[in-house]
Amino acid sequence: MRYLITGATGFIGRHLARHLVERGHHVTALVRRDGRVFGSLTVRGDLVTGEGLAAAVRGVDRVIHLAGVTKAADPRLYALVNTVGTERLLAAVAARPEPPRLVYCSSLAAAGPGRRRHEDDPPAPVSAYGRSKLGGELALREGADRAPAVVVRPPIVYGPGDREFLPRLATAVRAGLLPAVGRPGPRHYSLLHVDDLCRALLTAADSGAPGATYHVSDGVEHLWDDIGATAAEVLGRRPPRVVHIPLRLALTVARTLGGASALNPGKVAEAAHPAWTSAVGRLPFGPCVPLAEGLRTALAP
Numbered sequence: 521m522r523y524l525i526t527g528a529t530g531f532i533g534r535h536l537a538r539h540l541v542e543r544g545h546h547v548t549a550l551v552r553r554d555g556r557v558f559g560s561l562t563v564r565g566d567l568v569t570g571e572g573l574a575a576a577v578r579g580v581d582r583v584i585h586l587a588g589v590t591k592a593a594d595p596r597l598y599a600l601v602n603t604v605g606t607e608r609l610l611a612a613v614a615a616r617p618e619p620p621r622l623v624y625c626s627s628l629a630a631a632g633p634g635r636r637r638h639e640d641d642p643p644a645p646v647s648a649y650g651r652s653k654l655g656g657e658l659a660l661r662e663g664a665d666r667a668p669a670v671v672v673r674p675p676i677v678y679g680p681g682d683r684e685f686l687p688r689l690a691t692a693v694r695a696g697l698l699p700a701v702g703r704p705g706p707r708h709y710s711l712l713h714v715d716d717l718c719r720a721l722l723t724a725a726d727s728g729a730p731g732a733t734y735h736v737s738d739g740v741e742h743l744w745d746d747i748g749a750t751a752a753e754v755l756g757r758r759p760p761r762v763v764h765i766p767l768r769l770a771l772t773v774a775r776t777l778g779g780a781s782a783l784n785p786g787k788v789a790e791a792a793h794p795a796w797t798s799a800v801g802r803l804p805f806g807p808c809v810p811l812a813e814g815l816r817t818a819l820a821p
């Protein structure tokens with residue numbers, strides 16, 4: 521089968537390209553700059569300008585849409601890429617005589633915080649990022665009569681090559697202090713190893729119902745302390761102590777550091793909520809990588 525991956529040069533995209541090539545599929549990668557993507561044909565294009573999208577979707581059977589902005593100096597960029605960019609991709613897909621199936625990698629951020637969030641819960645994002653990912657979902661829903669689209673909402677995704685979550689976790693563990701924004705109390709997170717996300721995206725591409733939204737995770741509600749302790753074991757360190765950072769202080773630091781840093785006002789708004797977990801979703805997919813194993817392969821020296 522012929523797949524187009526947008527965001528193929530990113531953390532998840534590079535893994536997805538490998539999964540597809542190893543399964544014998546042909547992969548076209550939408551890229552903004554010259555560069556190679558494992559086993560793939562590359563097509564230059566940009567979601568913001570729409571350049572290259574018509575050529576990229578030509579002849580493909582499936583589109584997996586990963587391209588997106590997860591942190592931005594200018595918050596308007598979230599909507600421009602994640603919402604408007606998704607609309608542009610939808611338009612290119614819909615212009616095909618037989619539009620290929622499109623799988624959109626949204627985010628639990630589009631659903632909003634809380635424990636065991638279900639696909640049918642009304643979405644309540646708390647950041648510009650979450651609102652922009654929801655905007656992409658809504659664009660696809662509105663265009664459902666023009667192209668078949670399936671939405672997948674992963675939680676925090678981790679694995680080799682992750683430049684966000686794991687480096688921060690490892691640094692915190694080495695310092696012996698695990699930061700938590702807001703009031704003291706337990707914090708719960710859903711997680712998913714990148715290989716499991718790739719399997720989920722391919723399941724969604726094969727058997728997801730057009731118009732459906734699927735939550736995916738490793739099925740465990742992880743406590744922040746347990747995530748820290750598991751990472752510490754892998755790194756041969758003592759379990760770190762959770763330190764609570766008052767919301768006001770975290771926001772001041774975030775405003776000083778600026779929007780494109782890992783600690784930006786939007787991330788603080790998300791981090792201030794003590795739970796970001798999803799209920800086991802409806803997609804017929806079973807995760808294979810437990811946290812300890814996933815952290816061992818990604819973090820072990």
Ligand SMILES: NC(=O)c1ccc[n+]([C@@H]2O[C@H](COP(=O)([O-])OP(=O)(O)OC[C@H]3O[C@@H](n4cnc5c(N)ncnc54)[C@H](OP(=O)(O)O)[C@@H]3O)[C@@H](O)[C@H]2O)c1
Pocket residue numbers: 526527528529530531532533551552553565566567568585586587588589590601605625626627628653673674675676677678685
């Ligand atoms: N990582 C997570 O924990 C996580 C969790 C839930 C959902 N997601 C979603 O998963 C997707 C991929 O995440 P990731 O962690 O792999 O992100 P990433 O490493 O930051 O990769 C983002 C990708 O999007 C591309 N891109 C950005 N703006 C573009 C534009 N205007 N036109 C075309 N391509 C553009 C980037 O291309 P360049 O290489 O040219 O910059 C890159 O290939 C995102 O949509 C994100 O919202 C991620």
